[in-house]
Amino acid sequence: MPKTIIVSNRLPVKIQKGDQGLEYQTSEGGLATGLGSIYKEGNNVWIGWPGLYVDSKETEQEITTRLQESNMSPVFLSAEEIRDYYEGFSNETLWPTFHYFSNYAIYENELWEAYFRVNLKFCEEVVRLAEPGDTLWIHDYQLLLLPQLIRERLPESSIGFFLHIPFPSYEVFRMLPWRRQLLKGLLGADLIGFHTYDDMRHFLSSVNRIVMLTHTNGQVDVNNRRVLVDAFPMGIDYQNYAATAAAPDTIKKEVRFRTALGEVKVALSIDRLDYSKGIPNRLQAFEMFLERYPEWRGKVSLVMVLVPSRDRVGRYKDLKEDIDERVGRINGQYGRLNWTPVHYFYRSFPLNSLSAFYRIADVALVTPMRDGMNLVAKEYVASKLDQRGVLVLSEMAGASRELLDSLQINPNDINGMVDAIHASLVMSESEQERRMSNMQATIRKYDIHNWVRVFMDRLSFIKEKQDKMSTQ
Numbered sequence: 001m002p003k004t005i006i007v008s009n010r011l012p013v014k015i016q017k018g019d020q021g022l023e024y025q026t027s028e029g030g031l032a033t034g035l036g037s038i039y040k041e042g043n044n045v046w047i048g049w050p051g052l053y054v055d056s057k058e059t060e061q062e063i064t065t066r067l068q069e070s071n072m073s074p075v076f077l078s079a080e081e082i083r084d085y086y087e088g089f090s091n092e093t094l095w096p097t098f099h100y101f102s103n104y105a106i107y108e109n110e111l112w113e114a115y116f117r118v119n120l121k122f123c124e125e126v127v128r129l130a131e132p133g134d135t136l137w138i139h140d141y142q143l144l145l146l147p148q149l150i151r152e153r154l155p156e157s158s159i160g161f162f163l164h165i166p167f168p169s170y171e172v173f174r175m176l177p178w179r180r181q182l183l184k185g186l187l188g189a190d191l192i193g194f195h196t197y198d199d200m201r202h203f204l205s206s207v208n209r210i211v212m213l214t215h216t217n218g219q220v221d222v223n224n225r226r227v228l229v230d231a232f233p234m235g236i237d238y239q240n241y242a243a244t245a246a247a248p249d250t251i252k253k254e255v256r257f258r259t260a261l262g263e264v265k266v267a268l269s270i271d272r273l274d275y276s277k278g279i280p281n282r283l284q285a286f287e288m289f290l291e292r293y294p295e296w297r298g299k300v301s302l303v304m305v306l307v308p309s310r311d312r313v314g315r316y317k318d319l320k321e322d323i324d325e326r327v328g329r330i331n332g333q334y335g336r337l338n339w340t341p342v343h344y345f346y347r348s349f350p351l352n353s354l355s356a357f358y359r360i361a362d363v364a365l366v367t368p369m370r371d372g373m374n375l376v377a378k379e380y381v382a383s384k385l386d387q388r389g390v391l392v393l394s395e396m397a398g399a400s401r402e403l404l405d406s407l408q409i410n411p412n413d414i415n416g417m418v419d420a421i422h423a424s425l426v427m428s429e430s431e432q433e434r435r436m437s438n439m440q441a442t443i444r445k446y447d448i449h450n451w452v453r454v455f456m457d458r459l460s461f462i463k464e465k466q467d468k469m470s471t472q
């Protein structure tokens, strides 16, 4: 029976060293939920790094045995590989470049070589587990070389690839010294998916100008093999977010939050700590809003959840300091004994707390400089059971293409953000309801299960088309 193999940098599990040995916690992330319906079935499997450094073969064996029970197959990384492939090339070369922060990118051959070696390591694990007829679905920017590496070893295999972050314009992409190898790596896939039509267009333009291959209707012929390129905007598990928002535990938490916050309007932001998320700009806008609209002082608070991320990378430490300073300045300048302008949390919360935050928020400020999609925007909308609340959304987030009833802003336009914050706080309830219900209709229909189904269908479609081409 052919199986499906999912491959991503991280496995959908969190392993921590506790007093009683290793503790395993399955991930609740969007991707894990969506692909849960696949990898947990039959003999399907998810290949990836378990997210921690393991220093003994015995522990590796223990983790491997344990994860096999839940259809996961770990790829272990050495301390150098974590530093050079993951923190280095993935997060200090590709991540900034793909998010249009090329000035933050470092170009070092040693990091590139580690990236190549780790992609090869993933390839070995795929080759070990794959059998004829299997379908492979590879995820994200840490594994751009993997499709072609697998293609060389298993020429007949069916390979899908999905990029979760933006694909930059040719002018930015071409700054990478390894641009040719990266494109060739990706073109080993049969289907290459992006969140938006623009990402897809940028990719095709780079393919055209860097590896000189043309395309027709998103199809590129590579060595007599047809590669399909398409946009698949990722959705969320709508029913789950709506159900969590309606759960008694969530409502209890909302009541507790409300008591603690007092009778203020709530603006909410939730992100991983990352310079792509536009956090300083958002704080600048909130500060300017308080300055320009003194009548709102004491009447609105920003609840800002920052989830720690990549805190070993220098750039992220600097960003954290900048944010701490800005929050301190706003609270120092405007705070009162009975009112805190910015409630700032640098940690993560369980899902029902997140849901209570979504419920209580009159406004969600989702203002990234660049974002592949941004699922927080969709989760906020799905959690608004009474259809009250306003989404302020950056036009630089992939989600802006679908959530047309949000108030869209350019994150570099601080005045525009100030106006949007004000407009959302004074928006009539009927307009809030109209906008929210339109957005809910969209994301209810195009949910994560639909996303998985459509991607898999397109992959079988292109594979069948190739088979027909080769028998003609």
Ligand code: GDG
Pocket: 028, 029, 030, 164, 165, 234, 270, 271, 272, 305, 307, 347, 348, 349, 350, 351, 354, 371, 372, 373, 374, 375, 376, 377, 379
């Ligand atoms: C990448 C792309 C693309 C956040 N805080 C907590 C928590 N979260 C969850 C959110 C949401 C997820 O983390 C964040 O997803 P985003 O889409 O907003 O952003 P990235 O992490 O940068 O993801 C992005 C995504 O991939 C999918 O393709 O949309 O553009 O950058 O689901 O709810 N979850 C919990 N506690 C928290 O404190 N439980």
